Amino acid sequence: xxxxxxxxxxxxxxxxxxxxxxCLSVREGELFSLLGVNGAGKTTIIKMLSCLTQPTSGNAxxxxxxxxxxxxxxxxxIAVSPQETAVAPGLSxxxxxxxxxxxxxFTKEKQNKKISELTDxxxxxxxxxxxxxxxxxxxxxxxxxxxALISEPRILFxxxxxxxxxxxxxxxxxxxxxxLKGKVTIILTTHYMEEAEALSDRIAIMKDGKLxxxxxxxxxxxxxxxxxxxxxxxxIVKGVAK
Amino acid sequence: xxxxxxxxxxxxxxxxxxxxxxxxxGFPLVLILLLSAIQANIPVExxxxxxxxxxxxxxxxxxxxxxxxxxxxKDRGSSLLQRLYTTPLTPTDFILGYxxxxxxxxxxxxxxxxxxxxxxxxDITVNIxxxxxxxxxxxxxxxxxxxxxxxxxxxxxxxxICGTLLTNLSxxxxxxxxxxxxxGGIFEKxxxxxxFVHAVELERAVxxxxxxxxxxxxxxxxxxxxxxxxxxxxxxxxxMKKQ
Numbered sequence: 001x002x003x004x005x006x007x008x009x010x011x012x013x014x015x016x017x018x019x020x021x022x023c024l025s026v027r028e029g030e031l032f033s034l035l036g037v038n039g040a041g042k043t044t045i046i047k048m049l050s051c052l053t054q055p056t057s058g059n060a061x062x063x064x065x066x067x068x069x070x071x072x073x074x075x076x077x078i079a080v081s082p083q084e085t086a087v088a089p090g091l092s093x094x095x096x097x098x099x100x101x102x103x104x105x106f107t108k109e110k111q112n113k114k115i116s117e118l119t120d121x122x123x124x125x126x127x128x129x130x131x132x133x134x135x136x137x138x139x140x141x142x143x144x145x146x147x148a149l150i151s152e153p154r155i156l157f158x159x160x161x162x163x164x165x166x167x168x169x170x171x172x173x174x175x176x177x178x179x180l181k182g183k184v185t186i187i188l189t190t191h192y193m194e195e196a197e198a199l200s201d202r203i204a205i206m207k208d209g210k211l212x213x214x215x216x217x218x219x220x221x222x223x224x225x226x227x228x229x230x231x232x233x234x235x236i237v238k239g240v241a242k
Numbered sequence: 243x244x245x246x247x248x249x250x251x252x253x254x255x256x257x258x259x260x261x262x263x264x265x266x267x268g269f270p271l272v273l274i275l276l277l278s279a280i281q282a283n284i285p286v287e288x289x290x291x292x293x294x295x296x297x298x299x300x301x302x303x304x305x306x307x308x309x310x311x312x313x314x315x316k317d318r319g320s321s322l323l324q325r326l327y328t329t330p331l332t333p334t335d336f337i338l339g340y341x342x343x344x345x346x347x348x349x350x351x352x353x354x355x356x357x358x359x360x361x362x363x364x365d366i367t368v369n370i371x372x373x374x375x376x377x378x379x380x381x382x383x384x385x386x387x388x389x390x391x392x393x394x395x396x397x398x399x400x401x402x403i404c405g406t407l408l409t410n411l412s413x414x415x416x417x418x419x420x421x422x423x424x425x426g427g428i429f430e431k432x433x434x435x436x437x438f439v440h441a442v443e444l445e446r447a448v449x450x451x452x453x454x455x456x457x458x459x460x461x462x463x464x465x466x467x468x469x470x471x472x473x474x475x476x477x478x479x480x481x482m483k484k485q
Contacts, residue, residue, distance in 0.1 A: 050328050054483075072330075082321035088318070090255040102247025103329045147325065235336045 003155055003185035004049065005026040008058035011044050011209075018044040020209040021058065026202075028154075031177070031186045033196040036206035037237065042189035044084060044209075049187070050080045062155055079153035083160045084161045085140040089133025093124055093143055094131050098148040118146045122176060138169030145176065149184075156180070158188045162195060174199060186228070191232040206236050244331055248339035254311050256343060266347060266350035270302035270355050278362045288421060294374060295359035296445030298416035299352045299452040300438070306344050306351075307388040311400040314392025318481065326401055327482060336482075337475055340392075341385050348381035349374060362371065364449075373448045379460065380441045383467035384439060389474035395483050412438045 004026040011019040017106070019041040026032045033040040047053040049060055051071040054219045059066055060132055065073040088096050097118060099112035120127060123140045127147060132143055140160060162170040177199055180186060190196050196203050204214040213236055214218055217229055224232035256262050273296060280291040286292070303355045317323040326336075356370050364370070389471060391404050416438040433439045441461035447455040 003309050052324060054326055075328055075330065078328060080325055082324050084321035085317075086321040086325040088251055088255060088322060089316075095254070099247060099251045100329070102250075103326065103331050105330065125428045151329070162384060221467070238270055 001028050004062055006060040009055050009060055012056045017209050022211055024214055028185055029182045030201045031181050031199055033203045033204055034189045034201040035196045040206040041209040046159050050078055050157055051075055054148045056095045077152050077154040079146045079148035080157045082147040084135050085144045087132040087140055087143050092129050094128045094133055096140050122146050138165050155185045160189055187209045193233055197229040245335040245339050249342045252479050253343035265305045267351055270298050271358050274358050284343045291359050292363045292449055294450040295364055296449050299355045300441045300445055301418055302351045303384040304412045306348050307384045308404045310344050310385045310388025311392035313406045315395055315397040319397055333479055344385045347379055367453050369449050370440050373445055376448050379463050384469050386470035386474045390477055392479040412435050415475055416442045418442055
């Protein structure tokens with residue numbers, strides 16, 4: 001079953017077409033990456049799919065619910081971890097998680113259970129009482145993902161989740177993302193080729209709001225006639241693939 | 243419930259900032275003590291404690307504008323608001339969640355100022371309680387101004403515009419530091435067309451027990467508070483849509 005079905009989604013800002021007539025679908029439990037250079041339209045797609053921005057035309061259906069006509073229903077099954085860390089800096093890790101439980105209307109019991117689960121999953125024991133604003137970039141990213149996971153979303157949007165992280169922090173975060181595969185449908189945007197290749201079931205490469213190709217990393221390499229995914233990306237974006 | 247969780251978070255963010263505690267609660271206190279010391283050496287009618295204390299309680303609210311604008315601007319900048327827009331929180335939850343926590347802080351600031359004023363010789367009357375009560379509509383006026391600024395400015399701009407420009411403007415045009423009649427002319431007219439001087443004269447009238455003078459000033463304050471709150475809500479919703 002398709003978790004996401006996108007039909008002719010378009011977003012225009014004055015003279016700029018940020019997303020141009022996008023059509024694709026994402027299967028339930030799939031980890032799907034949107035890859036592209038700056039201005040490719042990755043973040044705009046996430047904003048439209050998470051009901052933060054209205055499309056200029058077209059529609060998308062998340063678990064069968066329209067992002068235009070049924071935005072409340074869509075919001076109840078999704079969560080977003082934005083490009084910026086998006087945590088409350090003056091609150092502790094635990095208080096940030098409590099905040100998200102509170103805005104989702106959890107009972108005290110469910111809140112405690114959820115925080116305990118996420119603490120185990122993301123290894124928060126040592127930082128639970130620390131202020132979020134004092135954490136390293138890697139820990140803030142972990143917290144950002146935990147805050148998105150609180151509501152037990154069916155579809156999770158991760159917008160550049162490892163941006164600016166060092167190699168170790170990125171590797172840790174990759175492990176966390178891998179552990180979520182199959183349990184939740186993940187849409188991930190990234191600039192990093194190796195990240196998309198290592199984590200994704202399928203990858204969509206975009207340029208100037210247009211979808212250039214959508215396939216597995218191996219098939220994309222095959223199409224571009226190279227063994228290197230980075231080389232394949234460059235060839236496809238430059239329009240020199242076979 | 244959801245709104246209260248959000249309001250609770252905002253209260254914690256504001257109160258955990260040491261600068262907030264200094265400027266919000268400590269700075270007005272310093273001003274009362276300093277100006278009362280000046281008054282003791284060089285008596286000026288304007289700085290008599292029954293005129294000074296109401297003025298300082300209103301002046302201190304300029305920092306509430308700064309607090310409310312800063313927290314919204316920072317939440318917008320860090321994308322926390324973007325994250326929360328994808329949750330079941332409604333626009334009303336956001337507006338109330340940002341507004342309500344600052345009202346008790348404003349009242350606390352007012353109470354501290356009047357306690358200091360009592361120690362400096364202000365007569366203890368029931369009017370002080372009324373003055374604390376009347377600070378609520380005035381605080382809504384200043385908070386609405388903060389909501390408005392926070393919805394359109396980034397946190398650096400908020401620091402400049404709310405922290406410097408607005409604080410100074412509301413001070414000059416309030417009649418706290420000098421008698422507006424001494425300047426007169428267009429300056430006085432502009433000052434009386436704005437809400438700041440009315441807020442100060444409202445508090446002074448209440449403290450003096452001249453309740454017949456309260457209503458016109460209160461209407462100015464409520465009118466501006468209403469208009470600013472509507473403008474703030476519209477601008478907040480606009481930036482919410484722009485996400």
